[in-house]
Amino acid sequence: MAPRVLIDATAVPADRGGLGRYVDGLLAALGALGADVAVVCQRVDAERYGRMLPNAQIVAGPASLANRTARLAWEQTGLPLIAEHVGARVLHTPNYSVPLHSPVPVVTTIHDATFFSEPELYPAARGAFYRAAIRSAVRRASRCIVPSKATREELVRLLEADPTRIDVAYHGVDHAIFHPPSDAERAHIFARLGLRDQQYVAFLGAFEPRKNVPSLVRGWVQAVKDMEKPPALVIAGGAGWDDDIDAAIAEVPAHLRVIRPGYLRIADLAGYLGSAEVVAFPSHGEGFGLPVLEAMACGAAVLTTYRLSLPEVGGDAVAYTEPDAVSIGRALAALLADPDRRRALGEAAYRRSLEFSWTASAEAHLASYERAAGEA
Numbered sequence: 001m002a003p004r005v006l007i008d009a010t011a012v013p014a015d016r017g018g019l020g021r022y023v024d025g026l027l028a029a030l031g032a033l034g035a036d037v038a039v040v041c042q043r044v045d046a047e048r049y050g051r052m053l054p055n056a057q058i059v060a061g062p063a064s065l066a067n068r069t070a071r072l073a074w075e076q077t078g079l080p081l082i083a084e085h086v087g088a089r090v091l092h093t094p095n096y097s098v099p100l101h102s103p104v105p106v107v108t109t110i111h112d113a114t115f116f117s118e119p120e121l122y123p124a125a126r127g128a129f130y131r132a133a134i135r136s137a138v139r140r141a142s143r144c145i146v147p148s149k150a151t152r153e154e155l156v157r158l159l160e161a162d163p164t165r166i167d168v169a170y171h172g173v174d175h176a177i178f179h180p181p182s183d184a185e186r187a188h189i190f191a192r193l194g195l196r197d198q199q200y201v202a203f204l205g206a207f208e209p210r211k212n213v214p215s216l217v218r219g220w221v222q223a224v225k226d227m228e229k230p231p232a233l234v235i236a237g238g239a240g241w242d243d244d245i246d247a248a249i250a251e252v253p254a255h256l257r258v259i260r261p262g263y264l265r266i267a268d269l270a271g272y273l274g275s276a277e278v279v280a281f282p283s284h285g286e287g288f289g290l291p292v293l294e295a296m297a298c299g300a301a302v303l304t305t306y307r308l309s310l311p312e313v314g315g316d317a318v319a320y321t322e323p324d325a326v327s328i329g330r331a332l333a334a335l336l337a338d339p340d341r342r343r344a345l346g347e348a349a350y351r352r353s354l355e356f357s358w359t360a361s362a363e364a365h366l367a368s369y370e371r372a373a374g375e376a
Contacts, residue, residue, distance in 0.1 A: 009023050040060075100140065107368055188271055200277065204273065296314070296317060304318055
């Protein structure tokens with residue numbers, strides 16, 4: 001019999017983002033599988049998770065959890081008490097950090113190891129916090145869940161983590177949200193972006209140095225500057241600290257157009273990703289690469305890099321480039337000049353996206369929970 005699991009969803013941000021899509025996708029799939037779960041979350045999410053998991057026990061945490069520092073302190077004291085209160089046999093913390101003392105085995109998700117492999121890409125304080133959290137998780141958690149084989153290999157290589165205590169559970173994608181767009185969805189996003197009939201290259205993600213947006217901007221300029229009808233570059237997303245993005249955009253010639261719409265509603269993402277000539281995600285490295293999978297599910301031609309987990313996600317269904325601006329420019333120019341290849345990539349990407357489901361991810365999580373409970 002599968003153990004009762006308390007899942008800590010208190011770290012999910014208001015804008016959901018990648019962590020929110022992971023936690024929401026996982027919880028919905030666990031509920032559909034009939035798993036015995038309880039969820040602790042921020043008060044604003046209690047109703048949402050109650051609707052998603054009508055048979056689960058939902059615990060609304062204190063209002064102070066909206067403050068990150070308060071939440072991390074509560075994780076050490078309040079979270080173990082709730083695990084006891086709900087009768088959990090396993091506690092899952094899905095965002096790196098773990099309580100130092102828990103009455104039940106802890107499973108934690110470590111999303112990537114680039115805090116160790118490329119520390120220069122993070123502010124000093126942020127990098128130090130996550131490196132400490134990951135070290136603690138590797139030492140203290142009964143099991144660690146990672147979203148790719150590449151991340152498992154990095155933890156073993158960089159931290160000498162025990163590979164027998166690391167379980168790989170690929171992320172899924174919600175095809176009700178991410179799908180080839182309808183004509184109406186296409187028309188809506190073009191109107192939303194003010195594009196009329198101008199085509200565009202799309203980026204979606206956080207504005208962090210690891211995402212490599214400045215090189216994308218400079219590569220796009222090289223690819224399109226001499227075209228008669230150059231596609232715009234749309235950089236959607238937010239929440240980051242890469243100041244070089246503004247500098248790169250300042251270099252863009254006046255006849256080219258960069259659009260920064262900020263956050264897009266999740267209902268707009270199928271239209272946004274699926275209507276792009278190319279979705280470019282030239283990251284320096286990912287633990288998984290959820291934006292790549294989501295673009296694939298929308299039938300987009302995707303350009304990404306060979307770094308870390310990205311080939312595990314994209315396989316032969318995406319185009320690849322090195323992360324420097326010159327290489328991005330060449331690869332992007334080749335794709336923009338070849339509509340037949342873009343179409344073939346989009347079709348292959350959609351087919352490959354069907355191999356990734358939240359149901360399969362939830363089943364892998366359940367297996368990890370059972371291993372943790374068996375080791376207690």
